Amino acid sequence: MANAVAIPASHEESEVITKPVGNHAAGNSRTCDTTGLPVCLTAQLFIRLNAVLGVVALLAGGIAALLIALTRWPAVHLLDPVWYYRLTTFHGLNMLIFWILFMEVGILYFASTTLLNSRLFSKGMAWASFVMMVAGAVLVDVTILGGKADVMMTSYVPLKAHSNFYLGIILVAVGTLIGVANFFGTLYIAKRDKTYAGSVPLVVFGATAAAIIAVVTLLHGALVMIPTWLWSMDILKEVDAGWYRLVWWGLGHQSQQVNVCAMVSVWYFLATLTTGAKPLNQAVCRGAFVLYILFINLASAHHLLVDPGVGASWKIWNTSYAMYLAVLASMIHGFTVPASVETAMRKKGHNRGLFGWLAAAPWKNPGFSAFFLSLLIFGFIGGITGVTLGTQQINILAHNTLRIPGHFHSTVVGGTSLAFMGLAYYVVPLIFKREYYARGLARVQPYLFAVGIVLMSLGMSFAGSYGVPRRHWDIEFTGAQFAPGFGSGAHVMLGLMGVGAVIAFVGLLTFILLTVAAVFFGKKIENRAMTPW
Template identity: 30%
Template sequence: MAADTFRFSKSAKHLNSVLIIIPMVLLFIGVYGGLMQTLFRAGIIQSDPFMGGDYYKGLTIHGVLNAIVFTTFFAVALGNALIPYALKKHLNTKIAWTSGILMLVGSVMAGIVMLMGEATVLYTFYPPLKANPAFYIGLTLLVVGSWIAFFNWIPMYLNWRKENSGKKTPMAVVGMFTTFIVWFIATISVAIEILFMLLPWSLGLIDEVNVMLARTLFWFFGHPLVYFWLLPAYVMYYVFMPKLAGGKLYSDMAGRLVFMMFVLFSIPVGTHHQYMDPAIGAQWKFLHGIFTFAVALPSLITAFTLAASLEHAGRKRGGTGLFGWMKTLPYFDKEKWFFSYLIAGLIIFAFGGISGIVNASYQMNTVVHNTAWIPGHFHLTVAGPVLLAFLGGSMYLIQQFMNKKVKMKGWTLSVPYIYTIGVFIFSWGLMRGGILGMPRRTNTGATYANPESVLYQPEWMMYIDITVIGGVIMFIAIVIYIVAFFATVFSKSLATEEEAAVTFPISEPLHDEPALLLRNFKPYIIIALILIALSYAPVIYDVIQATYDGSAPYSPNSPVPLR
């Protein structure tokens, strides 16, 4: 099965190449914005604005381009590749191109107004910060385009089910459908927020907006977004990683159970981001906290399943003893460079998951809320396992669809290890500073890290300097990757065929359990909707009943309303 090749049409080949290459450019712009933030926070850059950008503009660009735009494009590209490959069905390329064009147009619209400084509203785009209407329209087009891509896969799957009655759906398809079921449900709330609140407010059609309702609708989307990031990485962990390591997936049923658990528990968790917000009853926040711990269970199952899969591979490669199998895995095999991205990400994620338990805990969250701990944690999740898996996946997809040979394999192999060193240093500095009270989303270089300021905090300086060291190492790793990626893109093709012959390293199961209760999404979607109703109906009721006045629009540069 792993050696199967599926031929994609010329149109599908070009579409998937575009969906990978253009976001890579946007990713680098976002990464540059991240480096600038680190230098601003350390006071190394004193001028604000600097080279046409300021701290909050860079913060917005970094968050939106990296965490929303790049991740959405990659998830769609991976689905466009894996689902036809696994089902042996061809994409409807007209619909797929419509999806891709909407996503591209929307991303460019949002990107332009961010670069112009007319959408400096941060990654969460909370009101009362107001953006140019083009920002909200652009994000809407990006989301709608991703919906269309998802809807395009459904007829392929239904046709496959008719032709293969009684067979288990391929794990890759289960994982990608889980990803976009979670995404579709979650984005409904943010679509409502944008279309009925933020866009009319930005256009001047309404004067004020309910900030608490907007925040609640955002976090209905915002935390499930984390699983939209993680799930494509999980697909690669379960489907590719055991094969790349030289073994098999330890348990097919465990993988399917994990994906169904994400369908159940990914949505009713958002209010744990609002522990400090007024208007929502403490009992409902506590309920969301419980569900947040529930959604940690599939990650725990994944840890044991993948460890068993890697142990099986290591022992097949000659490893002996309790831990001797670990040293036989292909960490530094240039021909299996993809493995290095996945294993490095898994190591990072162990710490990201543990730190996330702190954020989910009602009491401990009060210690780290709105401190630098939070971005430290984010960089051990979305900017750790997710980013590395997506970078490895992007390189693999581009060399498959463009029929290229990966260039600079030694450097390509080194990227995840260099990045891992950097992100551990960077995140430790942020999180340690956060415990001392160092704030997030603040240009500390102008105040707390400035010896001339009355707000100067000398006890934070060591940790701020540590974040600079880590951030620079991370940036160097990304630069190496970008050079290797585009060296591959612009290299000579191995063949001149118009179609793309694509192969994926699909893992076979060591234990292929029947898993009869895990073969249909419907009951899990129904239960998920019930859980969402039970957890969010009282929250929305509380927010609407609150007597807070609406808010006029603001910019981050002035305490005075814009009108």
């Protein structure tokens, strides 16, 4: 197949390009001094804005995470019940929705403009998307912290929050949808204007898969949230609770699969940037992304495995057949990504034994360590626990125990968030054009965060194996007539969870401080390549 990206002639073009290039207007693009990739200046602005808001949401959700973990740790038991449930709601929305969605919109703009040598389709749409997402996120957070939406992230009917809570979520969803439409518009004009030849790069293909899943996800969100919003204002008399749960998971689960698609795209991107790796086999890798699009929605049924409102055959078809085709996709990427790194490293002469290539990998580069640790945590902890817990019979043992958050913290936090942190170590020098301070600390940060998340996740999983419930303020049932029966083993595991959470929070705070310091005060990168990691 032909080239997908135009390679600039030399780094002398690193200033803003004053002539029209590709479909860029004069003065609206530059060539990256480091990678040689073209950068649309309009897209650059919105990548920056979305990244900054993503990190703000990460900080807010991270502080809530620490307070929640220190409450679930019985030896500390920090918060009172009202603030425990309030901050659990706040934490879920900021970490699972806002941090991730802001980053993903930025990734979509980057993939469709820089990798396809195209201008952004519409600046107006980008502003509309950003303003709606910010307004929605602020509205949701203010409503929760004001004590008017203690309904947890799932907001299961008949729990009723203030109407502004649902309105905020709708605004975020519509804003994201506009951002996704802007991405598709950019794909269209890039194809129309022939800014690239042949097929799009795999990273863009993966981003497209994420965007397609996002559309289906957000339509589910609109379908379930608009009636619930009307119900919260007493315009609708009733929302069926069983219907709500079914449709809500089309939003709740699929939004995490948008993350998975985006995370895998980031893996491929960072593998290229840090080791020079390229995909092993285009057809296989792209086929795996198609499997996500076709089957990941059906996998959302595993959230309803103990729900009396849906039948056994529906549950078994979706979770014991369709879901495995989506799992197959993750297994394919789980092989092809490290295999592409191995191929690149062996090509450079690191051929000693089975793992000489891995030992010689750039572990001091936080972009590499974050992505590879993300891959290991996602596969070995998140993947193994996910497939097991998604089995209907075993789910009976685990449902609503702490094993469930133990699983998804290893996928969404140890997987997606850590990969996005790795991406930030390149976004800041390449898009914000600023150097990181304290580079030694930056090299350590992914390990710190990964160790914390692994300890926390394992602590949760094993405490859940002892039967400790999720989303529970006081498993001791203080003052109750009967002892709850959680032994010392469960308490040790909850302690492990607490220690892991503190370490992970230190890692997260380190990331945020380093990134904020770099973005606002870092040494400018002008007419030169970034300092190599």
